[in-house]
Amino acid sequence: MTLARLLRALVPSLVPALAAAAALLAIAPAAPALAQGERPLRILVGYPAGGTADLAARLVGDKLRETLGQTVVVENKPGAGGRLVMDYARGLPADGNTLVVANSAVMTIAPLVYRKLNYDLRRDFAPVAQIANFQLALAAGPGTPAKSLREYIDWLKASPAKNNSYASPALGSIPHFFGLLFGKQVGVEMLHVPFNGSAPLMNALVGAQVPASVDTLADLAEMHRAGKIRVLASSGTQRSAALPDVPTFTELGYKDIEGVGRYGFLAPAGTPQATLDRLNAAIVQALRSPDLRERFLRLGLEPQSGSAAQFAKVLAADASRWGPVVKSSGYTGD
Known part of the structure; x- marks a missing residue:
């Protein structure tokens, strides 16, 4: 039999097999995606790219990408001091594909100061995991001669009506209320000077337009x-690894001048418990990574995690701690 006749005889029998192989190849690319749930995990950040919240989200997101075997996308939706992203996220599907990096400004302070807040933390969100604490600090600029906290307090009390102004990065922020807490503990009524963010605050402090400021360390x-x-001093129970030369208020004898902020992950309410548990386990694992912990410490963040239930208890305790401070200030955001 010639080669041509042999091929004509074999082709009809090969057609079904080739068709079946083609069908399998068409299905093959979709199979892994379905197996991995290959919808990207979105991490929403309510602040601009390059800030502390954004960097924390990206560092943890890189680890989650490895652990979950899932694409992770960080999306920045800045506005309204972080509240914009909370309002946006509360209406998203509770399918485990959305996380929000939230800080104490939106988790604790905003619910205390805004009577017409669009979101309700307990109703609209489920705690997933805390990722870090961050300290606050009091700083002096060229507008005051003080080189230490003791010198600053003496200078402050020497002429309180003249020297009592302090800057913070925003009205209704934790630094705003921490400055009032400081004043109450040292017996001086402080005058709050709000700025629109840390950058303009720093310009004013370095330029001696304000003598002191309270901001994140x-x-x-x-x-x-x-x-x-x-x-001059930081707000934690121990010195920050980012600035080990700076003492805490507590070690300087001011035991009631203490308070830290938090960063954590939230999910839309209604996310299945099994999904929350899986995400929590992955985040906790990420926080154990030595390289991530080192990067956090360089940013001034103190890695801190645990179960979702522990995170919920921390948030409840923070509300109880800051509630009286906010109330005594008389400040409301609307």
Whole structure:
């Protein structure tokens, strides 16, 4: 039999097999995606790219990508001091594909100061895991001669009506209320000067337009290291690894001047418990990574995690702690 006749004889029998192979190849690309639930995990951040919240989200997101075997996308939706993203996220499907990186500003302070807040933390969100604490700090600039907390308090009390102003990055922020807490503990009525963010605040502090400021330790650290400002004390129970030369208020004898902020992950309410447990386990695992912990500490973040139930208890305790401070200030956001 010639080669041509042999091929004509074999082709009819090969057609069904080739068709079946083609069908399998068509299905093959979809199979892994379905098996992995290959919808991306969205991590929403209510602040601009490059900020502490954004960097924390991306660092944890990189680890989740490895652990979950899922694409992770970080989306920045800044606005209204972080409240915009909370309002947006509360209406998203509770399918485990959306997480929000939230801080104490939106989890604790906003519900205390805004009577017409569009979201309700307990109703609209489920705690997933805490990821970090962050310290606050009091800093002095060229507008005050103080080199230490004791010197600043003495200078403050020498002429309180003249020297009592302090800056914060925003009205209704934790630094705003921490400054009032500080004043109450040292016996001086402080005058709050709000700015629209940490950058303009820093310009005013370095330029001696305000004598002192309260902000997150992370936002004050760089200028302190450069010698442009002096961070006098921090708000934690122990010194921050980011600025180990700066004492805490408690070690200086002011045991009631203490308070830290939080970062954590939330999911839309109604997310299945099994999904929340899976995400929590992955986040806790990420926080155990030595390289991630080191990066967090450089940012001025203190890695902290645990179960979702523990995170919920922390949030409840924070509301109880800051509630009286906010109430005594008389400040409302609307």
